[in-house]
Amino acid sequence: MEMTERPSGVFPAVCPLxxxxxxxxxxxxxxxxxxxxxxxxxxxxxxxxxxxKVRHMADRVHHPERLLYPxxxxxxxxxxxxxxxxxxxxxxxxxxxxxxxxxxxxxxSILPYSFYGNMGVLNAEGMDRRFFxxxxxxxxxxxxxxxxxxAGWKYTMGFGGGSSPEDTLxxxxxxxxxxxxxxxxxxxxxxxxxxxxxxxxxxxxxVHKNMTGRxxxxxIPLHPGTDTALALGxxxxxxxxxxxxxxxxxxxxxxxxxxxxxxxxxxxxxTARITGVPAGDIVRLALMYGExxxxxxxxxxxxxxHDNGGMAVRTVCCLPALTGQWARGGGAxxxxxxxxxxxxxxxxxxxxxxxxxxxxxNMNKLADALLTLTPRIRGLFVFGSNPAVVAPxxxxxxxxLMREDLFTVVHELFLTDTAKYADIVLPATSSFExxxxxxxxxxxYVQLQEPVIGAVGESKSNFETFKLLAEAMGFGEExxxxxxxxxxxxxxxxxxxxxxxxxxxxxxxxxxxxxLDMTPKKEYLNRLSTPSGKIELYSERLKSLGLPPLPxxxxxxxxxxxxxxxxxxxxxxxxxxxPPNHNFLNSTFANVEKHQSLEKEPLxxxxxxxxxxxxxADGERVEAYNxxxxxxxxxxxxDLMLPGTVVSQGLWWNAPxxxxxxxxxxxxxxxxxxxxxxxSSRIADxxxxxxxxxxxxxxxxxxxxxxx
Ligand SMILES: Nc1nc2c(c(=O)[nH]1)N[C@H]1C(S)=C(S)[C@@H](COP(=O)(O)OP(=O)(O)OC[C@H]3O[C@@H](n4cnc5c(=O)[nH]c(N)nc54)[C@H](O)[C@@H]3O)O[C@H]1N2
Ligand SMILES: Nc1nc2c(c(=O)[nH]1)N[C@H]1C(S)=C(S)[C@@H](COP(=O)(O)OP(=O)(O)OC[C@H]3O[C@@H](n4cnc5c(=O)[nH]c(N)nc54)[C@H](O)[C@@H]3O)O[C@H]1N2
Ligand code: SF4
Ligand SMILES: [Mo]
Numbered sequence: 249m250e251m252t253e254r255p256s257g258v259f260p261a262v263c264p265l266x267x268x269x270x271x272x273x274x275x276x277x278x279x280x281x282x283x284x285x286x287x288x289x290x291x292x293x294x295x296x297x298x299x300x301k302v303r304h305m306a307d308r309v310h311h312p313e314r315l316l317y318p319x320x321x322x323x324x325x326x327x328x329x330x331x332x333x334x335x336x337x338x339x340x341x342x343x344x345x346x347x348x349x350x351x352x353x354x355x356x357s358i359l360p361y362s363f364y365g366n367m368g369v370l371n372a373e374g375m376d377r378r379f380f381x382x383x384x385x386x387x388x389x390x391x392x393x394x395x396x397x398x399a400g401w402k403y404t405m406g407f408g409g410g411s412s413p414e415d416t417l418x419x420x421x422x423x424x425x426x427x428x429x430x431x432x433x434x435x436x437x438x439x440x441x442x443x444x445x446x447x448x449x450x451x452x453x454x455v456h457k458n459m460t461g462r463x464x465x466x467x468i469p470l471h472p473g474t475d476t477a478l479a480l481g482x483x484x485x486x487x488x489x490x491x492x493x494x495x496x497x498x499x500x501x502x503x504x505x506x507x508x509x510x511x512x513x514x515x516x517x518x519t520a521r522i523t524g525v526p527a528g529d530i531v532r533l534a535l536m537y538g539e540x541x542x543x544x545x546x547x548x549x550x551x552x553x554h555d556n557g558g559m560a561v562r563t564v565c566c567l568p569a570l571t572g573q574w575a576r577g578g579g580a581x582x583x584x585x586x587x588x589x590x591x592x593x594x595x596x597x598x599x600x601x602x603x604x605x606x607x608x609x610n611m612n613k614l615a616d617a618l619l620t621l622t623p624r625i626r627g628l629f630v631f632g633s634n635p636a637v638v639a640p641x642x643x644x645x646x647x648x649l650m651r652e653d654l655f656t657v658v659h660e661l662f663l664t665d666t667a668k669y670a671d672i673v674l675p676a677t678s679s680f681e682x683x684x685x686x687x688x689x690x691x692x693y694v695q696l697q698e699p700v701i702g703a704v705g706e707s708k709s710n711f712e713t714f715k716l717l718a719e720a721m722g723f724g725e726e727x728x729x730x731x732x733x734x735x736x737x738x739x740x741x742x743x744x745x746x747x748x749x750x751x752x753x754x755x756x757x758x759x760x761x762x763x764l765d766m767t768p769k770k771e772y773l774n775r776l777s778t779p780s781g782k783i784e785l786y787s788e789r790l791k792s793l794g795l796p797p798l799p800x801x802x803x804x805x806x807x808x809x810x811x812x813x814x815x816x817x818x819x820x821x822x823x824x825x826x827p828p829n830h831n832f833l834n835s836t837f838a839n840v841e842k843h844q845s846l847e848k849e850p851l852x853x854x855x856x857x858x859x860x861x862x863x864x865a866d867g868e869r870v871e872a873y874n875x876x877x878x879x880x881x882x883x884x885x886x887d888l889m890l891p892g893t894v895v896s897q898g899l900w901w902n903a904p905x906x907x908x909x910x911x912x913x914x915x916x917x918x919x920x921x922x923x924x925x926x927x928s929s930r931i932a933d934x935x936x937x938x939x940x941x942x943x944x945x946x947x948x949x950x951x952x953x954x955x956x
Contacts, residue, residue, distance in 0.1 A: 260274060263298070268432070269690060270691065271435075280702070285298070294691070301832070319332055350383070358625070360388055363611070371684055394937075403784065404566060404784055419443045420449070424454075455893050473803070474523040479563040515527075545565075553940040590742055595738060611639070630658045637665050676709065733753060823892060829897040832898050867884075880921050
């Protein structure tokens with residue numbers, strides 16, 4: 249009997265969230281409803297432990313505000329007024345509109361906008377890619393998360409995989425660089441603690457003492473966007489003191505001599521001026537790194553959400569090469585996604601596209617795409633993402649979504665801030681109602697999800713929805729009639745990826761989690777896919793792109809370092825950093841009471857010196873603002889950062905959804921709590937990445953705004 253047909257029991261599942269850990273779950277079901285979510289103790293990497301967010305996932309899946317049926321807008325755009333319609337009506341209306349737009353303006357007038365609200369490959373990057381490809385729609389560049397850093401890693405290391413989780417257990421020095429793993433990758437934090445029990449020192453390098461920093465043996469605060477300089481300063485000392493592994497470098501790297509010369513300019517004193525890290529600490533860090541083996545560097549997402557983010561990751565990931573860590577049981581991690589890379593051609597079927605040269609739109613540029621791009625975007629289909637909250641330049645994104653001549657469809661579980669702007673809203677199933685395949689960008693297990701509960705209301709999966717739309721559009725290809733099992737089989741069959749050896753649908757069905765075959769990793773250093781086949785300390789490719797071929801510190805376009813402090817943006821002298829919080833997953837859960845009450849309200853951490861200079865007291869209502877917008881917050885006066893940096897964690901919706909007695913905050917000044925009202929859509933140096941944290945603001949007490 250299918251799991252959906254059994255009213256009660258405990259069933260295996262996979263966490264669908266955009267989190268490296270990709271936990272094995274157990275869903276406890278009573279009378280057809282999930283009542284409890286626990287960790288699956290049999291999952292070898294996550295071993296039964298899950299985070300607080302997902303322990304309350306039943307509240308989200310069975311939330312009273314889940315969308316239950318399709319709706320059509322009945323009030324002004326953005327008003328959130330809708331009337332119920334049938335799936336038949338919705339699908340034929342969308343198809344008719346898309347056909348009309350294609351005929352009149354060409355299919356590139358339609359833009360799909362999605363991200364990994366559900367990491368299942370069929371629903372996140374399967375049938376949708378086939379559909380929009382076949383339609384000939386504009387392509388989306390999926391750049392909002394880690395693409396600058398991943399590009400920086402790949403220019404240096406070639407292959408997009410690093411240390412395995414198990415390797416990190418043996419580290420004697422564990423560096424978390426620009427990440428907050430206690431909140432964002434809790435199983436890696438568990439391994440870090442085990443390494444510490446075995447004698448490791450934990451060092452956290454960050455712009456604020458986040459939850460991970462509070463557990464560090466040594467927390468090193470620095471100015472945002474200056475990591476490249478810090479890493480170069482460390483290299484300076486490593487070369488200077490003879491702490492590099494010259495034998496390893498000769499065999500496995502190119503550009504050592506050029507780099508040795510180049511880093512002479514990054515003396516501890518100069519590096520200290522740029523980064524805000526005292527020269528003595530830079531020397532101490534370098535000695536610690538050069539003399540401790542094995543060592544591990546966990547490279548987070550924080551340092552790469554910057555104008556210079558690709559270079560920052562590239563530079564940090566040169567460090568294990570300099571000390572030969574890759575041959576000593578140590579190394580670094582940025583993402584392990586490449587070990588599990590699937591057969592994308594079979595999954596996404598780019599061959600269905602009639603116009604392979606169609607334009608590509610960087611998702612960080614959504615505001616421009618909707619407001620200034622020509623030829624215009626006239627149809628927008630959003631799913632698995634909440635761009636009104638998560639995309640930069642939020643005010644302009646909303647202005648774009650308000651366009652009367654833009655036809656917007658949003659496929660969602662909730663009436664998010666984005667869905668409120670839709671012309672048609674479609675209800676989406678939760679991942680526990682679907683069949684899907686999950687890989688992890690941290691551990692080495694592939695997992696299968698099969699439906700545990702029936703679809704809530706009239707909701708449909710992305711997979712199913714795009715099949716329906718394809719049918720309505722008259723796309724006759726077999727690719728739109730395939731079922732989930734057949735697509736999973738095709739995706740797993742990737743002759744280019746030896747790590748997938750032995751991972752089959754049958755095995756997944758039987759065992760739920762199947763390990764990758766990690767034997768090829770023994771050849772890691774011999775299999776690097778850089779042009780030279782070696783670790784590229786010097787990169788000809790970067791040079792040909794007009795970037796410095798050697799790791800080089802370039803100051804932020806918007807921001808400051810200790811050398812240039814105050815030169816740029818004198819009206820906005822504070823750097824504003826808005827990383828994830830502990831209890832939301834990006835903007836997911838921001839509408840669920842339990843998670844809201846755990847996070848209470850959006851805070852602005854501000855240093856006592858900066859608070860005093862502005863007459864701001866702890867607990868006071870403040871506004872952070874710049875030319876792009878304003879964000880209302882509550883001041884938390886704290887010295888967790890260096891002076892000059894303010895931090896606000898968490899991506900909050902504009903206002904709590906539909907809560908009794910609460911109105912949506914007005915779209916004008918004040919009352920808004922979108923961090924992204926402040927952030928810029930500039931593109932990072934590499935990979936088309938986002939630059940969320942290269943943002944400057946000024947802060948004032950909230951009551952000052954009425955006179956401003
Ligand atoms: N609880 C929770 N978990 C999550 C998420 C969530 O929203 N909530 N989001 C998920 C997603 S999509 C991702 S991509 C990952 C991200 O998780 P992580 O890789 O941990 O990265 P972030 O949390 O974005 O940022 C980490 C840290 O970078 C710091 N930082 C900012 N600028 C700089 C800088 O210039 N230099 C340095 N050294 N540090 C800097 C921030 O202060 C922050 O503490 O987490 C995933 N897991
Ligand atoms: N200021 C600032 N902005 C940031 C970041 C930051 O640190 N600071 N982090 C950035 C990063 S790293 C990322 S990854 C992005 C994340 O941005 P998003 O990918 O937009 O993440 P979420 O906000 O979680 O929104 C996911 C949405 O997908 C919906 N969803 C879930 N499952 C399904 C499904 O199966 N089908 C459909 N149709 N919908 C589904 C959820 O209900 C949710 O509303 O945000 C970025 N934005
Ligand atoms: S969000 Fe991450 S840590 Fe939490 S259950 Fe999901 S995969 Fe595990
Ligand atoms: Mo992300």
